[in-house]
Amino acid sequence: MSSAYLRGLKKSLTGNLEARLVFLCNFEVEHTWAHNYVGLPMPKLSSAPATVQRMEELGALLAGSGDVICLGAPLDPGFKQYAADLGFRLPTELVVPKGKPGASTGERILASPDTLRRLAALADGRTYLMPMGASATEQKVSESTGLPLAAPDSDTMERVNGKIYGRRLVEELGIRPVPGECCETVDELTAAVRRGIEEGKPLIVKESYGVSGKGLIVLDTPVKAERLLRMARQRTARTGSRAIHVVVERFLAKKCDLNYQFTIDRAGGIHFDFVKEAQTADGVHLGHVMPTRLSATHLAELEDTARRVGKRLHTDGLFGVVGVDAILGADDTLYPVLEINARLNMSSYQGPPTERFLSSGAALAKHYVLDLEAPVPFHEIESVLGPLAPRGPADAGAVITCFGTVNAEADRRPPFEGRLYTMLFAQDRDALAALDAEVRDALSAVPPIQGIR
Structure with a gap:
């Protein structure tokens, strides 16, 4: 079944x-x-x-x-x-x-x-x-x-998947926004960047359809800001078009990144699926941890936001899975919508393994970046990680969720980079960290693997 x-x-x-x-x-x-x-x-x-x-x-x-x-x-x-x-x-x-x-x-x-x-x-x-x-x-x-x-x-x-659309939806619904603005011309970008730099805080400029750290730049000095604006003006001079589709956001000190998912059925019914803490570095998604350490008040706010956003998306013709990125600020302020990804997302694919092995305790979904000198046969990975696999349903252990990405770049001259996707299950976060270390140690024993990140 x-x-x-x-x-x-x-x-x-x-x-x-x-x-x-x-x-x-x-x-x-x-x-x-x-x-x-x-x-x-x-x-x-x-x-x-x-x-x-x-x-x-x-x-x-x-x-x-x-x-x-x-x-x-x-x-x-x-x-x-x-x-x-x-x-x-x-x-x-x-x-x-x-x-x-x-x-x-x-x-x-x-x-x-x-x-x-x-x-x-x-x-x-x-x-x-x-x-x-x-x-x-x-x-x-x-x-x-x-x-x-x-x-x-x-x-x-x-x-509905553009970041500009998402920011405007948040403004329309009166949801607490991440400070920032939408820019659809080079003039709007220039004004937004210069306003932000004058405030003395770093800015993050994102393409409306960028994903996982691509199409994103951090402006943390006036020099970087003016360089970006100069490049935008030069492109305008070449093409004759002043169009650009980006959002400019103020940097926020935060406790954690969050990702939650809800599903809109064809009739407009909304089901809140889950919320996880997202692990990121420089805007690049690295993994998810669950359960979160959010308060009941924060969880209630996310569920209410899902209902409101879902209703608005359905009005615009959307049904299906919606993943939303959010931020919990360092001062415990919740920013419930950073980005809307109205499609399946990485968390969506983690549903069945989570259902099978996480009855209580904690789970970590992550990928290991492997520096490889040669392709790695699956049996070599299994031989070192097999002893760490769960022995049955609701058991702790490490589960490989995707192997094909390990050797996907094997036609390149070595060393080449592979990714091993996994989910780790343990009784709590400390045990997850220990299991993560065990996985790293085990993988380091595989001869073609020269390094693990």
Whole structure:
């Protein structure tokens, strides 16, 4: 039987507990949404596209045995057996033929007549395409196969996922905002940055469709601020356009970052799913810890915010999973909406493992960055982490949730970077820290691993 978490998603997204979902976990969707918007005038850093695409394997532990997952490469046989031994019933794999370099799994589906036929054969009235977020690519897959989306259309999802949209929604609803403002022209950016710098506090400038530390710059000196504005003016001189789509936020001293999720069903009903403490560094997501140490007052405020934001999103045509980033300030002031991610998010994929192994105690979801000299076979990872795995439901231990990202960059000249996604379960946070150290020590014994971050 699939997890209660998954059954709840199916009920909310399709109205049918027994629906079959075809997962297309397009972690790169923000890059597609960003195409129509002008970002920061900076060189675009590589987003490790091979690694990002292989993150689609995180969907294997979310999906149930009756579901299907579309993948650019098959799951490792050793990982599949490992997951089965832990009690997970994995979905059917639909491996998409290789296409042009850099193409997403969705783009490769559209370029493969055979894959389109195989997906079309699944259309039976109870089977839905479940993207992480719908862009024009996923909508075209839906239209080409007859599989209805278990998500809103791509125009709706693009519109409600911009940071500018989110700030304006917060202002409209009278929710306590993170101090800042929206900028849609270079003149507005110039005024906002200079106002902020005069206050003497660092500023964070974010592209409306940036994600996980990409499309973000910290301005902590007047020199950096003027450099950014000069680059914006130079681009305007080159292109003749003064457009830019960013938000400028004041830096806040904080106790912790938060991430909470709620689900809007098709009729507009809202279910508060969970809240976790988010671990970040320089704007980059590193992991989640749960449960949080929030007060009952703060939890009630988050639940009320979810209800209000969810109602407003549904008015704008949205249903489905919504992840919200929030901040608990150093003075205990709660800023309940920093960003709205109206799509599946990293926390969404952690539902079934959490349900299976966390009955009490604490959990930490994180990835380990591995500096590798050569590809690592799964059995080498399992041989050192196997003794740390839970022995059964509700037991403590370390669970591998995605292995494909470890060797995703193996075609590069070594050393190359791999990521091992995990969830750790223990009786409390101190025990989590000890288990984290054990995992690091164990991984350091694997010969191709030259370093762990």
